Amino acid sequence: MRISLICPVYDTPPDLLRAAARSVLGAAQQADGVPDGIAQLILVDDASRNAATCAALAELAEADSRVLVLRNPRNAGPASARNLGMQVAIGDWVGFLDADDLWLPGHLERLCAVAAAWPDAAWIGSRHCLLNPDDGTEPAAGLPTEGAEPLAPGLTRHGGARLTALMLSNFWMHLGAMLVRRDVLLRAGGFAEGVTYGEDIHLMARLSVLAPLHYLDAQGYAWRRGRPSLTSNAARLRFSALKVHVAAARDPLLHGFARERRWARYKATKGLALNNLLAGNRFTALRAAVAAWLVDPREVGDLARFLSLWLGGTEGRDLRHYSQAEQFTVRSAT
Numbered sequence: 303m304r305i306s307l308i309c310p311v312y313d314t315p316p317d318l319l320r321a322a323a324r325s326v327l328g329a330a331q332q333a334d335g336v337p338d339g340i341a342q343l344i345l346v347d348d349a350s351r352n353a354a355t356c357a358a359l360a361e362l363a364e365a366d367s368r369v370l371v372l373r374n375p376r377n378a379g380p381a382s383a384r385n386l387g388m389q390v391a392i393g394d395w396v397g398f399l400d401a402d403d404l405w406l407p408g409h410l411e412r413l414c415a416v417a418a419a420w421p422d423a424a425w426i427g428s429r430h431c432l433l434n435p436d437d438g439t440e441p442a443a444g445l446p447t448e449g450a451e452p453l454a455p456g457l458t459r460h461g462g463a464r465l466t467a468l469m470l471s472n473f474w475m476h477l478g479a480m481l482v483r484r485d486v487l488l489r490a491g492g493f494a495e496g497v498t499y500g501e502d503i504h505l506m507a508r509l510s511v512l513a514p515l516h517y518l519d520a521q522g523y524a525w526r527r528g529r530p531s532l533t534s535n536a537a538r539l540r541f542s543a544l545k546v547h548v549a550a551a552r553d554p555l556l557h558g559f560a561r562e563r564r565w566a567r568y569k570a571t572k573g574l575a576l577n578n579l580l581a582g583n584r585f586t587a588l589r590a591a592v593a594a595w596l597v598d599p600r601e602v603g604d605l606a607r608f609l610s611l612w613l614g615g616t617e618g619r620d621l622r623h624y625s626q627a628e629q630f631t632v633r634s635a636t
Contacts, residue, residue, distance in 0.1 A: 303417050304341040305395045305410075305481060308387030310380040312348040314401040316358035318526070323362050323369065325404040339410065340368060341393045345401075346383040347373045381493035381501040388492055397481040398502075402526045404433065405478070409522035413481050416457065416516050424513035427480035428522035439524060445474040445517055453516070461514030463558070469507040470550070470562040477502040479523035486513050490555075499538060500546030500570070504553075511555045539578050539586070541593075544570055568597045573627025575608060580616060580629060588612060 307326055311319060326340055345363075350356055363369045372386055384398065395417070399405065409428065416426050429444040445468065450458035460468070468474060482490075490508040493501045509515075537543065547567040550556050556563060575590035591608040595601060607624040621629065 303339070303395055303414050304393040305339065305397055306342040306344060306387075306391035306393035306484070307340060307397045307399050308344045308346065308384050308391065309399040309401050310346050310348055310383035310387075311350060311355065311359065311401045312377065312383075313350045313352040313355050314358075316354045318402040319355065319358050320362065322399055322401055322403055323366075325406075326399060326410075327366055327368065329405055329407065329410040339414070342391065343369045343399075344387040344390060345369060345371045346387045347371060348379070348383045349374050349377040379496075379498050381497055382495055385492045385495065388487065391484060394484055395481045396484050396487050398477045400478055400525070403476075403478055404524040404526070406431075406522050406524055408520075409479075412518055412520060412522065416518065417481075420453065420516060423516045424483045424486045425480065425509055426482075426516045426518070427475050428518035428520055430476040430479045430523040430525050431521045433524040433526040435527075439521075441521065442476075442525070443472075443474065444519060445515075447517075447519070450517070456519045458517050458519070459514050460517055461510075465515060466507055466510040466556070466559055467562045469503065469510045470556075470559060470566045473503060475506065475517075476523050476525050477506070478525070480506075480515075482509060482513075494546065494549040497546045497549055499543045504546050504550055507550065507559075508553065508555050539574070539581055539583060541574070541590070543574060546570075564597060568594055568601070569625070569627065571597060572604065572608075572625040576611075576621060576625040576627060577629060579608075579611060580621075584612065 309322065323343060326343060329340070345359055347356070347359055359371045363371045370390065372390065374383060374386060388396065412428065413426050417423055429442065431439045431441050433439055445460065447458050449464055450460045453459055486509065489512055490505060492505070494504055497504065544567070547563065547570060550563050550566070571590055571594035575587050575594060578587035578590060591605060591612070595605040604624060611619060611621070611624060
């Protein structure tokens with residue numbers, strides 16, 4: 303099992319970048335009985351401007367022959383960076399890593415054990431946790447196992463339309479917590495170019511049409527929160543953040559899931575409305591709330607709940623009655 307890991311990098315603080323690289327390269331060195339393990343860590347520099355980040359990239363490539371650094375001539379976003387990495391991946395399995403996150407101890411061994419025990423597996427994933435600024439962790443919601451096929455203690459197989467519906471409905475698995483056979487990833491077509499938010503969910507929905515998911519009920523990936531990143535970028539408050547739903551609607555692999563796609567778009571647009579309201583962008587928020595209602599005009603109650611928040615304020619109100627989307631703070635105004 304030879305694995306190529308692809309990691310987009312853009313002005314990542316050097317200490318976090320080094321920690322992310324160590325978490326996968328060190329795991330490969332410690333994995334007993336793994337004949338190949340990590341064959342490549344492909345660091346795709348998405349036109350970083352930070353000199354310290356660029357120096358750290360060069361340092362990592364010099365220190366370990368498995369590290370390959372590629373450079374995008376212009377900043378094009380993580381989807382483009384990952385697609386560039388896919389072009390040079392040599393492993394029969396491909397995985398992903400965000401430049402400020404971590405693989406957790408034992409993750410590689412568990413993934414390799416599943417691949418060895420179930421040779422038909424083409425897509426393997428696990429749970430993830432949230433990594434806070436103080437390096438403490440908290441569990442994230444795992445993939446619901448109702449209706450899945452139990453294979454072994456802590457291992458289930460998910461497939462068919464139910465899996466696609468789950469992948470479209472919510473963020474159940476972090477991209478960094480999974481491995482997929484390279485040929486299946488290429489059949490899925492990689493990541494939707496020009497999509498900045500949700501391109502990972504879109505890819506996993508496409509993969510679910512092509513292959514069942516072997517899912518480990520164990521935390522394998524730590525998703526770092528609490529520092530400025532895509533999850534707190536002001537661009538996330540713009541309507542362009544919904545481009546993924548346009549891509550999904552045009553996707554031949556997802557044509558049979560119109561209802562699920564509409565529900566995902568509805569929830570995302572309500573989240574856009576709520577977060578713009580929290581950021582003080584009142585008229586953008588109102589426009590998004592109306593756009594959400596137009597996705598499903600039957601949901602008059604939700605529109606009324608939003609208007610109550612818009613007119614009466616959010617202080618002391620249970621905002622999840624309107625939207626259960628993640629609430630975030632942006633770095634700068636839109």
